[in-house]
Amino acid sequence: MTALDLPATVPVLGVRNLSVSYNDVHALDDVTMSLGAGRICGLIGVNGSGKSTLFKALMGLVVPRDGSVELFGMSSASARKQGLVAYMPQAEEVDWTFPVSVSDVVAMGLYGRLGAARRLRAADRAAVDDALERVGLSELRKRQIGQLSGGQRKRVFIARSIAQDARLLLLDEPFAGVDRASERTMTALLKALRDEGRSVLVSTHDLAGVPELCDEAVLLHRRVLAQGDPFQVLTHGNLALAFGPAPAAPAAPPAPSVATVGSTAAPAAAPAAPPAAPNGES
Numbered sequence: 057m058t059a060l061d062l063p064a065t066v067p068v069l070g071v072r073n074l075s076v077s078y079n080d081v082h083a084l085d086d087v088t089m090s091l092g093a094g095r096i097c098g099l100i101g102v103n104g105s106g107k108s109t110l111f112k113a114l115m116g117l118v119v120p121r122d123g124s125v126e127l128f129g130m131s132s133a134s135a136r137k138q139g140l141v142a143y144m145p146q147a148e149e150v151d152w153t154f155p156v157s158v159s160d161v162v163a164m165g166l167y168g169r170l171g172a173a174r175r176l177r178a179a180d181r182a183a184v185d186d187a188l189e190r191v192g193l194s195e196l197r198k199r200q201i202g203q204l205s206g207g208q209r210k211r212v213f214i215a216r217s218i219a220q221d222a223r224l225l226l227l228d229e230p231f232a233g234v235d236r237a238s239e240r241t242m243t244a245l246l247k248a249l250r251d252e253g254r255s256v257l258v259s260t261h262d263l264a265g266v267p268e269l270c271d272e273a274v275l276l277h278r279r280v281l282a283q284g285d286p287f288q289v290l291t292h293g294n295l296a297l298a299f300g301p302a303p304a305a306p307a308a309p310p311a312p313s314v315a316t317v318g319s320t321a322a323p324a325a326a327p328a329a330p331p332a333a334p335n336g337e338s
């Protein structure tokens with residue numbers, strides 16, 4: 057079964073009671089969430105709240121202590137094998153000195169459907185060209201990835217997902233170090249991908265950008281503090297639980313106005329007992 061054959065009731069992403077530990081560090085505790093087709097979900101939380109760990113668990117890169125992860129109703133490994141999911145790790149976790157060009161990286165998105173020889177046919181080269189065009193990087197296609205700016209590197213990953221025709225994009229902090237103009241361009245691109253029926257889970261510290269970009273949000277602090285409509289999630293009360301009392305909540309639509317919260321230190325432990333979240337999650 058392909059993703060496009062899936063019954064509407066099967067979530068693109070389904071996480072149930074997920075707990076992940078690194079030895080004695082409990083990074084995620086009893087996380088339950090799901091995401092449907094054609095939705096963008098913002099993943100928000102202080103440094104160390106478990107966002108990257110959640111992405112890694114979704115990709116099958118860390119083994120859960122408890123609970124389960126399903127992508128398109130199947131295991132992460134099966135979904136990856138079918139090219140249904142694309143992952144952009146946090147920038148710090150990528151080796152940018154790796155000697156590959158921009159178009160090589162984008163072509164990697166096609167490897168799943170190429171034979172063992174990985175020889176690109178004309179249609180594959182066209183898919184790479186189209187993807188680069190879409191993210192505005194055609195001119196830089198021959199450049200080594202280490203010689204790109206931070207924002208350009210992020211666009212390379214998105215181009216790779218597009219070439220791959222991934223149905224789910226897992227983007228760990230794609231806006232970190234990206235200027236406002238590039239952020240706006242990337243936001244428009246992600247919304248266009250969403251409108252094609254793709255789903256996106258995106259972690260971000262830019263709270264102001266969440267209502268504009270996201271259909272829903274998850275506020276994480278080792279466990280899920282709140283999830284649902286961005287304005288119901290990003291309340292003063294919930295933000296105080298997640299970040300401490302300082303940051304301001306977004307203004308009511310249509311003109312949200314929130315400072316970027318990027319450097320808030322992680323509290324030593326998650327809040328012991330958050331109040332009931334708007335949708336009943338706790």
Ligand SMILES: Nc1ncnc2c1ncn2[C@@H]1O[C@H](COP(=O)(O)OP(=O)(O)OP(=O)(O)O)[C@@H](O)[C@H]1O
Nearest residue numbers: 078081083101102103104105106107108109110146
């Ligand atoms: N490989 C590891 N070994 C041990 N502990 C780890 C490892 N990776 C992450 N952790 C710990 O797990 C917790 C969650 O880390 P994670 O990287 O998922 O947070 P994050 O929300 O992505 O943070 P940031 O906003 O800084 O990227 C932190 O306490 C972190 O120190």
Ligand SMILES: [Mg+2]
Nearest residue numbers: 107108109146
């Ligand atoms: Mg992280």
